Amino acid sequence: MKKLYFGSNLKMYKGISATREYLQKLVENTKDISRDDIELFIIPSYTTLQTATDCCDRDFVRLGAQNMCWEDQGQFTGEISPCMLAEMGLDLVMIGHSERRHVFGESDVEENKKVKAALSHGFKTLLCIGETAEQKEYGISAETLRSQLKIGFYGVSPEECKNIWVAYEPVWSIGVNGTPASADYAEAMHKEIKTALYEIFGEKAEEIPVLYGGSVNPGNVESLIVQPSIDGLFVGRAAWDADKFNTLMRDAMKVYAERVC
Incomplete structure (x- = not known):
């Protein structure tokens, strides 16, 4: 059975004590x-990262940052550098979330600078x-x-x-008012993504997991996880309760083992 990826971005939710309780x-x-069998990762808010790294057993959960500046230091008020994140011992950095692109106006060129900076500092990107x-x-x-x-x-x-790592999150499917993509549509887009990655990187592209994120919930997790081009799930609010996220992952693993393996 291939390794399945499960993760969640906590956005601007959960303070220090709530994050500690959730991770534990x-x-x-x-x-x-x-x-x-699984790669589990959580991306908390900046103010909780030190607590998260101190309290969380990293043999079981990778921890990441929600954003990062492409410069190591300098006159960038309000930004966080890769050196600062590395000093905290984080495992990964998320780049280009749709809210960064569409709320804060980040461009593909900016995301490229961040990607290269994150990789140069050894982060899973x-x-x-x-x-x-x-x-x-x-x-x-x-084309997009x-x-x-x-x-x-x-x-x-x-x-x-x-x-x-790559996460496909159709903008129209995420958030409180998002409409979940059908499993067939998600699979079709994942095929396009994997084809593009092969064009960029050649055979090495096979090393890149591509996750689906966009209103993942207990009602669609089983149909999504069995799609051949979907390597894991980037779960939103359905993952913000540790018990419910545990159940969702186990349900996904069970149906994957039954239908695919």
Whole structure:
């Protein structure tokens, strides 16, 4: 059975005490699951990262940052540098979340600078991509994803694929009012993503897991996880309760083992 990836971005939710409680419970709930079978990661808010790294057993959960500046230091008020994140002992950095792109106006070129900086500091680098509802309506979803990938990974060598993860999150499917993508649509877009990654990196692209994120919930997890091009799930609010996230992961693993293996 291939390793399945499960993770969640806590966004601007959960303060220090809530994050500590959540992570400790998540580890306790899932420590019986072999980490040869799953890769579990959580991306808390900045103010909780030190507590998270201190309290969380890192043999069971990778911890990441939600964003990062591309410069090591300098006059960038309000930014966090890769050196600061490395000093905290984090495992990964998320780049290009749709809220960074569409709320804060970050461009593909900026995401590319962040990707290269994160990789140069040895982080697992999770690049988020996704099309808007308007782009989907115009029939340019695949073109949008290919553009985000080709610019986002411009100048990145195939040897760095071992530290690259990709999350496909259609903008229209995430958040409180998001509409979940069908499993067939998600699979079709994942195929496009994997084709583009192969064009960029060649055979090394096979090392890159591609996760689906977008209103993942107990009702669609089983149909998503069995799709051949989906390597894992990037779960939103359905993961913010440790007990429910544990159940969701186990349900996904069970159906994957029954239908795929």
